[in-house]
Amino acid sequence: LDLVVFDIQDVGTRFFTYLSTLHYLMEACAESGVELIVLDRPNPNDTIDGPLLQEGYSSFVGMHPIPLLHGCTLGELALMINGEGWLPGALRCKLQVIPVSGWHHGQPYSLPVRPSPNLRDQQAVCLYPSLCLFEGSLMSVGRGTETPFKIVGYPDPRFGDFVFTPAGKGSLYRNQACYGIDLSKEDCPRGLNLEYLLSMYRRSEMGEAFFAHARFFDLLAGNSTLREQILAGRNQAEIRASWQKELEAYRKMRLNYLLYPDYQE
Numbered sequence: 521l522d523l524v525v526f527d528i529q530d531v532g533t534r535f536f537t538y539l540s541t542l543h544y545l546m547e548a549c550a551e552s553g554v555e556l557i558v559l560d561r562p563n564p565n566d567t568i569d570g571p572l573l574q575e576g577y578s579s580f581v582g583m584h585p586i587p588l589l590h591g592c593t594l595g596e597l598a599l600m601i602n603g604e605g606w607l608p609g610a611l612r613c614k615l616q617v618i619p620v621s622g623w624h625h626g627q628p629y630s631l632p633v634r635p636s637p638n639l640r641d642q643q644a645v646c647l648y649p650s651l652c653l654f655e656g657s658l659m660s661v662g663r664g665t666e667t668p669f670k671i672v673g674y675p676d677p678r679f680g681d682f683v684f685t686p687a688g689k690g691s692l693y694r695n696q697a698c699y700g701i702d703l704s705k706e707d708c709p710r711g712l713n714l715e716y717l718l719s720m721y722r723r724s725e726m727g728e729a730f731f732a733h734a735r736f737f738d739l740l741a742g743n744s745t746l747r748e749q750i751l752a753g754r755n756q757a758e759i760r761a762s763w764q765k766e767l768e769a770y771r772k773m774r775l776n777y778l779l780y781p782d783y784q785e
């Protein structure tokens with residue numbers, strides 16, 4: 521084996537696992553002395569937002585101390601993984617990134633094909649960073665319907681007037697009517713909108729039981745702080761304020777690995 525070529529589109533979100541796949545591929549190439557070529561692609565959720573992953577919360581849905589929305593391409597993140605020494609045992613991958621021609625950070629981009637079976641259009645891609653957090657709760661995000669990651673609900677009318685029934689094999693609440701919200705006609709959000717999560721939590725009146733898979737929620741968030749803030753009744757502005765110092769440090773570090781003109785240029 522002379523080299524490996526990585527050519528996979530991404531959605532710019534830490535818990536979308538193609539980044540973890542890239543990490544393990546870099547690790548294997550470094551161990552084997554094989555060159556890795558990354559054919560880079562634009563980021564369709566190209567913004568910096570959300571909490572950074574903290575020590576103790578590394579998993580396949582988040583391996584690196586970067587924000588939930590990291591504002592990088594996979595090629596830039598590959599350079600960051602090498603440069604920050606995030607491969608085990610001080611390994612470094614022999615890496616070449618082939619950049620995208622004519623693109624810059626902040627330039628709108630829609631994926632030409634769906635990146636996964638449940639992200640079927642650009643609206644779902646935009647909503648994914650905000651709605652995937654629900655997968656650590658008792659709420660359905662529409663898996664098993666025609667509009668996954670564009671709807672949210674639970675089998676209880678208190679959660680909203682929109683009704684959907686998951687039907688796919690293995691889907692949460694299969695063949696049960698779920699009540700909630702339909703975001704398929706909403707303007708495509710830029711960044712992380714916590715209000716969807718906060719609103720459903722308040723409607724539930726369930727407290728800690730709302731987070732039916734609390735550990736998984738924490739792994740998605742990259743910490744337990746977000747869940748604790750929600751349980752304590754913090755609003756979106758207060759929660760966002762708690763991220764800002766670490767985001768500023770990340771923004772400075774990120775500049776070392778950019779392959780494209782940045783937002784302000």
